[in-house]
Amino acid sequence: MAAANEARTLFRALLREGKRFPNYNLRDFIQRRAKESFRESAGVTDPSAVQSLLKRGREELELVKRQSTVYGLYGRKFKNVLELDLKFKPNTPAASSA
Amino acid sequence: MRGFAAAPQPVEDADHGGSSGGSSMIEKKGITLRGVPLYLDMQATTPMDPRVIDAMLPFMTEQFGNPHSRTHLYGWESEEAVEDARAKIARLIGADPKEIIFTSGATESNNTAIKGVAMYYKDKKRHVITTQTEHKCVLDSCRWLQQRGWDVTYLPVRPDGMLDMSVLEAAIRPDTALVSVMAVNNEIGVVQPISEIGALCRSKGVFFHTDGAQAVGKLPLDVNASKIDLLSLSGHKIYGPKGVGALYVRRRPRVRMEPLMSGGGQERGLRSGTVPTPLVVGLGAACEVAARDMQSDLAHVRRLEERLRTGITSQLQGVMLNGPSDLALRYPGNLNLSFAYVEGESLIMGLKEIAVSSGSACTSASLEPSYVLRALGVEEELAHTSIRYGMGRFTTDAEVDRAIDMTVSHVNKLREMSPLWEMVQEGVDIKSIQWAQH
Numbered sequence A: 001m002a003a004a005n006e007a008r009t010l011f012r013a014l015l016r017e018g019k020r021f022p023n024y025n026l027r028d029f030i031q032r033r034a035k036e037s038f039r040e041s042a043g044v045t046d047p048s049a050v051q052s053l054l055k056r057g058r059e060e061l062e063l064v065k066r067q068s069t070v071y072g073l074y075g076r077k078f079k080n081v082l083e084l085d086l087k088f089k090p091n092t093p094a095a096s097s098a
Numbered sequence B: 001m002r003g004f005a006a007a008p009q010p011v012e013d014a015d016h017g018g019s020s021g022g023s024s025m026i027e028k029k030g031i032t033l034r035g036v037p038l039y040l041d042m043q044a045t046t047p048m049d050p051r052v053i054d055a056m057l058p059f060m061t062e063q064f065g066n067p068h069s070r071t072h073l074y075g076w077e078s079e080e081a082v083e084d085a086r087a088k089i090a091r092l093i094g095a096d097p098k099e100i101i102f103t104s105g106a107t108e109s110n111n112t113a114i115k116g117v118a119m120y121y122k123d124k125k126r127h128v129i130t131t132q133t134e135h136k137c138v139l140d141s142c143r144w145l146q147q148r149g150w151d152v153t154y155l156p157v158r159p160d161g162m163l164d165m166s167v168l169e170a171a172i173r174p175d176t177a178l179v180s181v182m183a184v185n186n187e188i189g190v191v192q193p194i195s196e197i198g199a200l201c202r203s204k205g206v207f208f209h210t211d212g213a214q215a216v217g218k219l220p221l222d223v224n225a226s227k228i229d230l231l232s233l234s235g236h237k238i239y240g241p242k243g244v245g246a247l248y249v250r251r252r253p254r255v256r257m258e259p260l261m262s263g264g265g266q267e268r269g270l271r272s273g274t275v276p277t278p279l280v281v282g283l284g285a286a287c288e289v290a291a292r293d294m295q296s297d298l299a300h301v302r303r304l305e306e307r308l309r310t311g312i313t314s315q316l317q318g319v320m321l322n323g324p325s326d327l328a329l330r331y332p333g334n335l336n337l338s339f340a341y342v343e344g345e346s347l348i349m350g351l352k353e354i355a356v357s358s359g360s361a362c363t364s365a366s367l368e369p370s371y372v373l374r375a376l377g378v379e380e381e382l383a384h385t386s387i388r389y390g391m392g393r394f395t396t397d398a399e400v401d402r403a404i405d406m407t408v409s410h411v412n413k414l415r416e417m418s419p420l421w422e423m424v425q426e427g428v429d430i431k432s433i434q435w436a437q438h
């Protein structure tokens, strides 16, 4: 099905762009939200609902790309302490992983 | 996220002030930081959602028109954007767009609602009811009325922060104009029984205002279902811009009020001044996103709160929760804990790598503990060691884990140095000791 293929392509593109996002918290958020949305939409079969979900997916991918540029230009030059501290080990590793 | 937290990406060398370690130090207010602290202070303010920034940018570049200009495209496109934003805010709270007035934030909305309604009805009604745990801007607006001859009742709350309905009912008088009770408290996250208050006020013919700054967009809220007559909200608490908010003013039954601003008569004459299109568009986008993401956001903060609370309390004794333990009565993105047998200021200083708020105003000269915690009857010592952890849409598991580690290790370190803690460990009941001096 063409729609299912496009959905998968969009999902992978969102994860990829999300990983490149210059801000730590947003990198995490984009992964989490993309997975949630993808999972939620998996059961949608109504063609017009599928089309509007795909439309939103395309828009969000473009938005992530644009905002990635904005953050790259205007974000901080300093890193979050979590990203700095290579020694840091969470108590229990975070469940989800890309 | 393993990929981001446990094994961070290589740190880019900052292009200014770089030092040997590959990272540079940040110096501010006499404190040196290795990096940017983790942000766990979402009740103070939230970062803007990129979807909000994206919606605002066109109105910060070429679409700069005055939304009140009637004669050209610049005005028309700005007006259209403002009305679109108004509709999005209305939709989030179940209102009609005509009932939404743009303001500069929840402070202005609260001032307008309380002073505006009280002044309009001053000939017949001279009494206002609020609670002792409201935000300063509500308490100060009530103080302002008091200085001008109104009667104000500041209701006490229960030890968990909840308002007792029978206490409220007993306080309502024939000359009560307004009841103002916040929906979610900014310090302890307690959720007040808004629908019950609304029903009671409606039955008594008293207007009901609620400060929804910490509730709108985070918990489901409907002005009709809860019989709310006036509701304040703020952009920067819901991933929108600072300096913008809104006031919902019911049209049926009609709430009348006197405006605080005189001028061009914008916003149905209730708030003169050019409406700031980019900010208002941002607020609208924030509300639209909040409506769409509410369930996901709530599930996320619920999970994080559980992780943080159990992470700390499973490793430390003597931790007190400020606010209700029942999560049906507390917004989970707000966890306020007090740590016994540590010194408040030392604790906050030790936690400088996480941005949190403290119940003790230890940066000010006064060293006054929070009036909210005092109203709950929290002991002064414990009020001074309270920490508010604020989590939200962009908080990560790894940040929570780091906050747990930092809190546990610093509390343990401080307690090791505390003679009181040593006595507690030896089984001495501290409360039974007769102190020579207080």
Ligand SMILES: Cc1ncc(COP(=O)(O)O)c(C=O)c1O
Residues within 6 Å of the ligand: B043, B044, B104, B105, B106, B107, B108, B135, B137, B182, B184, B185, B186, B211, B213, B214, B233, B234, B235, B236, B244, B245
């Ligand atoms: C409950 C509550 N009311 C009002 C305000 C004030 O909001 P604003 O900063 O938009 O004026 C805040 C935030 O500080 C708040 O938490």
